[in-house]
Amino acid sequence: MAGQARAIVQVIGQKRANGEYKTCGTWCIEFFDDNKEWQSLTFGDIRNKSDAEKRLALFISDRERGQLNLPKKKHIPTLVEYSKTYLELHKTARENTIVSKRRAVNAFIRHLREIRLDKITPFIIEKYRIDRKKLDGVKESSINQDVIILTHILNTAIKAGLLDRNPCREVKRFKITQSKDRILSESEVGLLFNKLTGKDRLIVLTSLFIGMRLGEVLRLKWSDIDFVKGLITFIQSKTGRLVTIPLSSFLAEEFQSYQRNSGTIFEDRVITRLVAASYSQRFNKLFKSIGIDNFSFHSLRHCFASISSDTGSDIVTTKELLGHSDVSMTMRYNHKQLDAKRNAIERITDHILDIGKEKILPLAAKKGTA
Numbered sequence: 001m002a003g004q005a006r007a008i009v010q011v012i013g014q015k016r017a018n019g020e021y022k023t024c025g026t027w028c029i030e031f032f033d034d035n036k037e038w039q040s041l042t043f044g045d046i047r048n049k050s051d052a053e054k055r056l057a058l059f060i061s062d063r064e065r066g067q068l069n070l071p072k073k074k075h076i077p078t079l080v081e082y083s084k085t086y087l088e089l090h091k092t093a094r095e096n097t098i099v100s101k102r103r104a105v106n107a108f109i110r111h112l113r114e115i116r117l118d119k120i121t122p123f124i125i126e127k128y129r130i131d132r133k134k135l136d137g138v139k140e141s142s143i144n145q146d147v148i149i150l151t152h153i154l155n156t157a158i159k160a161g162l163l164d165r166n167p168c169r170e171v172k173r174f175k176i177t178q179s180k181d182r183i184l185s186e187s188e189v190g191l192l193f194n195k196l197t198g199k200d201r202l203i204v205l206t207s208l209f210i211g212m213r214l215g216e217v218l219r220l221k222w223s224d225i226d227f228v229k230g231l232i233t234f235i236q237s238k239t240g241r242l243v244t245i246p247l248s249s250f251l252a253e254e255f256q257s258y259q260r261n262s263g264t265i266f267e268d269r270v271i272t273r274l275v276a277a278s279y280s281q282r283f284n285k286l287f288k289s290i291g292i293d294n295f296s297f298h299s300l301r302h303c304f305a306s307i308s309s310d311t312g313s314d315i316v317t318t319k320e321l322l323g324h325s326d327v328s329m330t331m332r333y334n335h336k337q338l339d340a341k342r343n344a345i346e347r348i349t350d351h352i353l354d355i356g357k358e359k360i361l362p363l364a365a366k367k368g369t370a
Contacts, residue, residue: 027052031059033068042164076162078114079153086153096273104149107132117157122170125150129171140174147171182299183306186355188292195290199266202258204283204300209251209349211304211322213237214283214297215276220265227252230342245321246342248349304348311347321345 027046033039046052062068077085083105090101111128112120125147132138132146151168158166184192192204206217215237225232230252233244247255255265262268269275283297305322313321321341 029056029059031056031063033063074162076116076118078116079112079120080109080114082117082157082162083108083153086156089156099273100145101149104146107136107138107146108150117154117163120154120167122167125167125171129174141176144173144176147173182295182302184292184295184299184303188295189352189355191290191292196286199258200283200286202254203266203279204297205251205254207297207300208303208352209248209345210245211301211308213301214280215271215273218267218271218276218279221263222265223263225252225255227256246345248345250349250353307348307351308344311344311351313344313347 027049028040028042029046029052030038030040046055059068087098087101087105090098093101108128111131112124115124129143129147132143133140147168151166154163154166154168157163192201192208196204203214203217206212206220207214210232212234213236216234219237220232220234224234225247227247230247230249231244232247233242235241236243258265260266267275280297284295287293287295287297301322308321309315321344
């Protein structure tokens with residue numbers, strides 16, 4: 001029974017990156033119970049070592065008299081179990097947020113399996129990061145996002161009283177070097193005009209000439225375009241606010257030449273994140289097939305921003321064209337605002353049409369030669 005007599009008190013804390021041990025003021029009592037099982041208990045009312053030693057003495061005395069009555073331990077769920085609870089708590093979040101969380105949770109299930117929340121250590125998280133990079137071939141930025149979501153899951157468990165600390169705090173994130181935005185060359189602009197046809201061509205040109213995101217383009221309806229006033233209105237996917245952009249005469253002709261008898265212009269399905277992602281992957285392959293390497297659909301938006309700046313648009317106008325300005329949900333445009341935007345759109349249009357080295361054929365002409 002000598003081992004049974006072993007007992008200690010210690011203050012709980014965390015080791016910082018600089019090696020310093022920072023305590024949080026909570027004292028832990030550890031001892032063997034009458035079943036020879038090692039117990040580790042914390043109490044919120046213990047504030048110093050003297051009180052902790054007195055509480056320990058009471059437990060030891062109760063144990064020796066066979067009257068040890070320990071507080072019942074809470075059931076600690078596995079990461080898989082608690083992740084389901086976590087996703088349920090966030091079921092009303094935006095679709096792309098839910099998709100990101102589910103993706104991370106699925107990765108946790110594959111790699112961490114049935115590990116209990118209180119058994120997750122910094123070492124286990126580090127191994128997870130290595131496996132995700134080496135075995136799954138996942139980008140470091142995506143792994144960082146996984147750890148952020150795991151941190152949030154464990155913080156939620158702490159608030160629920162299931163954990164005392166979050167091991168993610170001791171895990172460093174990968175340092176991500178910001179890559180330079182991919183901008184189209186003059187010859188590549190020509191390739192877009194002369195190699196793409198039909199729906200693909202118009203989707204690409206809409207993003208290149210207006211700066212719209214892929215999901216925003218796919219959601220367009222014919223009722224969103226006012227051909228008389230030369231305006232296109234859509235709901236920005238990131239902020240949910242209404243954005244109105246002038247439509248250049250060139251792009252207006254492209255839309256009018258595109259024949260589709262439907263209320264929607266490009267896609268009848270509800271445009272979810274998964275639908276947009278499938279289009280994005282297809283466009284990545286399409287760009288490569290026509291000779292434009294290492295170029296994504298979202299890079300068209302970067303090209304639009306770059307050309308807007310290069311052609312003399314001020315930063316405020318560019319931000320408004322991209323939908324970055326802080327304004328109310330329904331914006332009323334005055335003539336001065338629209339004139340500035342219209343001038344910017346026309347300059348961007350002229351610049352894009354000018355830099356295409358090869359002969360640029362309008363969509364109607366392409367149909368005639370098909």
